[in-house]
Amino acid sequence: ETGVTQTPRHLVMGMTNKKSLKCEQHLGHNAMYWYKQSAKKPLELMFVYSLEERVENNSVPSRFSPECPNSSHLFLHLHTLQPEDSALYLCASSVLVGGETQYFGPGTRLLVL
């Protein structure tokens, strides 16, 4: 595997479910990001990690909980989501936080029923 990978690619969940999204980067980068992409809206930055430490929590509801166990892996734990949380969730990485070039994964398409 090369670049940034994300699993699952598609996820359907009910509002009472708990699920996790996984991201793995194979680029040796030190910074990782979660973005939300909704139709007709710009990408919204959710969380930023630098060397496994969270450096940004962009006013995201607590029903989204990130975890970064090491610089190559990033998780987004989901619980009691709302239908308006349905979106494409993108993971990205860069050499350093402040590195302008971010490399994106293919995303997880999430549908909350």
Place this chain on the structure above:
Amino acid sequence: QKEVEQDPGPLSVPEGAIVSLNCTYSNSAFQYFMWYRQYSRKGPELLMYTYSSGNKEDGRFTAQVDKSSKYISLFIRDSQPSDSATYLCAMSASGGSNYKLTFGKGTLLTVNP
């Protein structure tokens, strides 16, 4: 006023046409300017990266930045059906704590054979 404005299109052109995609922005601190291409059901991929004002050319693609007008453009020459995608502009201020990428909404381009 939104920080980054981008006409969402859709834009439909015949094969071989010259395509012009544009973004305007309001934050004069932006110094790094990027264009990402996003195919359907994929994550964004970095297409062009420019620092400050000026032009940058890469094959059929030319990125232009006019900081005095707060206006950036991406030109695609001899457009091909494989160029059909959503094009996202993104920009950021200098590094360090100003690491956030601010995205436009994206322009959907279709190149018809």
